Amino acid sequence: MSDCPTCGWPESDVYEVLSRHFTSEGVVTYSRCVCGEIQVRLRPYASDRAF
Secondary structure: OOEOOOOOOEOOOOOEEEEEEEOOOEEEEEEEOOOOOEEEEEEEOOOOOOO
16 A cells, blocks of 8 residues: 555655554554544565574
8 A cells, every 4th residue: 555545645754653563574553644544554574684
């Protein structure tokens, strides 16, 4: 998903970050759009990450 499904606001211009959490899969971010829609996004870790 690249834009808000309600108003079309671009994902790259986050209005308000509500919380951010590290998980085993990547970073989960809860954010609020300018229209009030709450969005949850997962940014996976890079595949070339050293363990």
